[in-house]
Amino acid sequence: MSEVVEAAGGLAAARSDEVLTRYAGAVLGTYGTPQRVLVRGEGALLWDAEGRRYVDLLGGIATSVLGHAHPLLTAAVTSQLATLGHVSNFFATPVQVALAERLLQVLRAPEGSGVFFCNSGAEANEAAFKMARRTGRPRVISALGAFHGRTMGALSLTANPAYREPFEPLVPGVERVPFGDVDALAAAVGRDPGAVAAVVLEPVQGEGGVVPAPDGYLAAARQITADAGALLVLDEVQSGIARSGAWFAHQLHTPGQPGLGLPDGVLPDVVTTAKGLGGGIPIGAAVALGERAASLLGAGQHGTTYGGNPVSCAAGLAVLHAVERDGLLAAATGVGAALRARVDELVAGGGHPLLAGLRGVGALQALVLARPLAKEFARHALEAGFVVNAVTPGAVRLAPPLVITAEQVAEFTAALPELLERTEPSRALGRTA
Numbered sequence: 289m290s291e292v293v294e295a296a297g298g299l300a301a302a303r304s305d306e307v308l309t310r311y312a313g314a315v316l317g318t319y320g321t322p323q324r325v326l327v328r329g330e331g332a333l334l335w336d337a338e339g340r341r342y343v344d345l346l347g348g349i350a351t352s353v354l355g356h357a358h359p360l361l362t363a364a365v366t367s368q369l370a371t372l373g374h375v376s377n378f379f380a381t382p383v384q385v386a387l388a389e390r391l392l393q394v395l396r397a398p399e400g401s402g403v404f405f406c407n408s409g410a411e412a413n414e415a416a417f418k419m420a421r422r423t424g425r426p427r428v429i430s431a432l433g434a435f436h437g438r439t440m441g442a443l444s445l446t447a448n449p450a451y452r453e454p455f456e457p458l459v460p461g462v463e464r465v466p467f468g469d470v471d472a473l474a475a476a477v478g479r480d481p482g483a484v485a486a487v488v489l490e491p492v493q494g495e496g497g498v499v500p501a502p503d504g505y506l507a508a509a510r511q512i513t514a515d516a517g518a519l520l521v522l523d524e525v526q527s528g529i530a531r532s533g534a535w536f537a538h539q540l541h542t543p544g545q546p547g548l549g550l551p552d553g554v555l556p557d558v559v560t561t562a563k564g565l566g567g568g569i570p571i572g573a574a575v576a577l578g579e580r581a582a583s584l585l586g587a588g589q590h591g592t593t594y595g596g597n598p599v600s601c602a603a604g605l606a607v608l609h610a611v612e613r614d615g616l617l618a619a620a621t622g623v624g625a626a627l628r629a630r631v632d633e634l635v636a637g638g639g640h641p642l643l644a645g646l647r648g649v650g651a652l653q654a655l656v657l658a659r660p661l662a663k664e665f666a667r668h669a670l671e672a673g674f675v676v677n678a679v680t681p682g683a684v685r686l687a688p689p690l691v692i693t694a695e696q697v698a699e700f701t702a703a704l705p706e707l708l709e710r711t712e713p714s715r716a717l718g719r720t721a
C-alpha cells in the first residue's frame with residue numbers, strides 16, 4: 289500500500305506537519321483541522337506519524353467494533369476482493385444474501401421482512417424516510433436532540449438547527465418532539481394520527497450526548513405508532529451492532545421490567561444500521577421488519593450502485609461472526625461496567641469536582657462533566673495518549689472497539705483523575721481533588 293501512496297505524492301512516510309499542510313491545501317475544510325495524523329492501528333491501539341501510541345476509546349466514532357487490523361475482517365475483505373469485488377445490483381452474490389439473512393436473524397425478523405443495503409447511516413435513514421413517504425401520509429415525527437445524518441432527508445430528521453438552517457428549505461413534513469417524553473409524543477401523534485407516516489427515534493441518542501431513552505419510552509412509542517397505523521423507525525446506526533451489549537439497543541430488555549428496549553416479540557417496523565456493521569468498511573442498511581414495511585419500496589423505487597457490494601457485505605459478515613464467536617456482546621457490557629465502577633467510585637469518593645457521572649449503555653458511554661469543558665478534556669486526553677470525543681460541551685463520548693482489553697480500559701480510568709485535574713485544576717477552584 290505504501291508503494292501506491294508514495295507513488296501518488298511521497299506521503300507514505302511523511303511527518304505530521306507535512307501531511308497536515310497538504311491536507312489543508314487539498315481536502316475541503318468540512319471537518320476542521322484534524323487532531324493528529326494516524327498511520328497504524330492494532331486492536332484498540334493507534335499510532336501517529338511520529339510513532340506516538342494512543343488507546344482508542346472512540347473506535348472511529350462507534351464504528352471499529354473489531355478494532356484495527358482485525359485478522360478476520362482483514363482476511364474477509366481481502367479474500368472477497370481477490371475473488372469478486374463489485375458487480376452492481378443487476379446481479380446477486382452469495383455474500384450479500386448471507387449478510388441480509390444474518391441481519392434478519394439477529395433482528396428476530398418475521399417472515400416477509402427484507403434488507404436494503406447502502407453505504408452509510410445517512411443513506412440508511414434516507415431509505416427509511418422514503419419508506420415513510422410511501423405510506424402516503426405526510427407527517428414524520430423525530431426527536432429534539434436527534435442526529436440522523438447530513439444528507440437532505442436525514443438532515444430534515446436531525447434536530448440541531450446549526451446543521452439544518454444553512455440548508456433550508458429541507459424536506460417538508462418533519463416535526464420534532466422532546467426526546468423521552470411519552471405524553472409529548474402521544475399528543476403530537478394525536479393531533480392527526482391518520483397523517484403520521486412514521487416516528488423516527490434513536491434508542492440511545494449518540495450525537496445528542498449519549499442519552500439513552502428512558503425506561504419504557506420505546507415501548508410506549510411502539511404502542512402509540514401502532515395505534516395510529518404509523519411506522520416506528522429506530523435509528524441504530526450508532527447504538528446497534530453489539531455496542532449496547534445486545535445486538536441492537538432496542539433488544540435490551542429484561543422480562544417483567546420496563547427497560548430501555550422493547551419487550552420480547554415486540555418489533556419496530558424499520559431499523560437502520562451502519563457504522564459498526566462494516567467494522568470500518570462503509571456499509572449501511574435499512575431493515576424493513578414484516579410484510580407491511582417490506583412492501584413500501586418496490587422495484588425501481590430506490591437504489592444505489594454500491595448497495596450490497598460484496599466486499600462491504602463480507603466485512604459485515606466478518607463483524608457479525610466475530611461478535612458471536614468472541615463473545616463481544618458480553619465484552620461491550622463489560623466495558624460499560626468497568627467504566628461505571630471506576631466513575632462511580634470516583635464520584636462517591638468525592639472524586640473530582642468536574643466529574644458528574646457516566647451516562648450510556650454497554651460500550652457507548654459519556655463522561656458527564658459538571659461544566660462545559662469536554663473539548664478541553666478531550667485535548668488533554670489526546671496529549672496523554674487517549675482518543676476520546678467531546679460529543680457535546682458537557683459530555684465526553686467513549687465508544688471504544690469492543691476488543692479493547694481490560695488493561696487498556698484500566699489505563700484510561702487510572703489516568704482519569706489527572707486528566708480531570710489538567711482540564712480544571714481543583715486547587716484553582718478552591719476544592720481538593
Ligand SMILES: Cc1ncc(COP(=O)(O)O)c(C=O)c1O
Nearest residue numbers: 408409410435436437494525526
Ligand atoms: C444515530 C445516527 N444516525 C445516522 C448517522 C449518520 O451516519 P453516517 O455518518 O454514516 O452517514 C449517525 C452518525 O453519527 C448517527 O449517529
